[in-house]
Amino acid sequence: MPSYVFPPLAIPTLAVAGxxxxxxxxxxxxxxxxxxxxxVEMGHDPSKExxxxxxxxxxxxxxxxxxxxxPKMTHDLHHEVELVVALKSGGEDIPVERALDxxxxxxxxxxxxxxDLQGEAKKAGRPWETGKAFEDAAPCSxxxxxxxxxxxxxxxxxxxxxxxxxxxxxxxxxxxxxxEMIAILSTLFRLAPGDLIFAGTPxxxxxxxxxxxxxxxxxxxxxxxxTIA
Ligand code: MN
Numbered sequence: 125m126p127s128y129v130f131p132p133l134a135i136p137t138l139a140v141a142g143x144x145x146x147x148x149x150x151x152x153x154x155x156x157x158x159x160x161x162x163x164v165e166m167g168h169d170p171s172k173e174x175x176x177x178x179x180x181x182x183x184x185x186x187x188x189x190x191x192x193x194x195p196k197m198t199h200d201l202h203h204e205v206e207l208v209v210a211l212k213s214g215g216e217d218i219p220v221e222r223a224l225d226x227x228x229x230x231x232x233x234x235x236x237x238x239x240d241l242q243g244e245a246k247k248a249g250r251p252w253e254t255g256k257a258f259e260d261a262a263p264c265s266x267x268x269x270x271x272x273x274x275x276x277x278x279x280x281x282x283x284x285x286x287x288x289x290x291x292x293x294x295x296x297x298x299x300x301x302x303x304e305m306i307a308i309l310s311t312l313f314r315l316a317p318g319d320l321i322f323a324g325t326p327x328x329x330x331x332x333x334x335x336x337x338x339x340x341x342x343x344x345x346x347x348x349x350x351t352i353a
Contacts, residue, residue: 136185139187139267141266142268147229149182150182150319151318152180154180156178157173157299159298161293161297164327180261181257182320184262185262185264189349190350191353192260192353193260195236195259196258197258200238201352203291204234204237204329206281206322207233207323207342208264211315211321212227212228213225213317218310220307224270224303229267229270231268232347234264234283234350235322236260236262237256238254242254263350265346266346276295279296279343279345280343281295283328290329293325293328298323299324300324305323335353337350337352338350
């Protein structure tokens with residue numbers, strides 16, 4: 125048997141609420157502009173766009189309650205609170221009516237964004253990685269199994285920064301619903317157990333500074349907290 129040339133890094137994991145078990149993460153997909161009011165605030169017409177996707181690196185996940193450093197190379201770090209869908213199975217070309225069978229559970233995540241770097245990338249027609257996939261860019265709560273949450277199609281999604289309400293939407297405003305999101309994503313990628321999907325953010329995104337404390341949640345799913353050091 126060949127051996128590794130150096131010890132492999134640990135597989136990224138998320139906690140499972142009410143359990144000592146860990147959810148092993150495979151890939152982290154994100155859906156862009158999935159709430160009409162956020163698409164409009166970013167200068168786009170939500171009625172004209174099919175869903176689009178980008179990825180974050182799984183090792184950028186950090187647990188809720190963490191304190192992270194203000195990221196390097198940005199002066200415009202933004203918060204985006206999102207529902208996170210966690211898959212226990214996958215495949216290609218999953219029919220929309222069978223998509224929810226793939227769901228292990230749900231969580232609450234922050235799609236942290238270096239907005240200045242993302243903006244430069246957009247302008248230059250370059251990839252979004254530097255704006256989206258940097259260290260500690262994906263804080264996420266413990267996952268709650270779907271047996272507990274059901275499959276939430278409505279419910280408040282919100283984020284406070286230093287006790288001030290900044291984002292306040294409802295899952296029923298999502299343009300692409302969870303089953304559609306899984307079905308469409310599975311036409312582009314082979315989905316697998318351990319995949320996460322950050323489902324998009326409502327309006328109210330904005331800049332963060334050192335010392336900020338973030339606290340948010342999704343009704344019926346859970347809560348997330350984060351401090352910027
Ligand atoms: Mn986002």
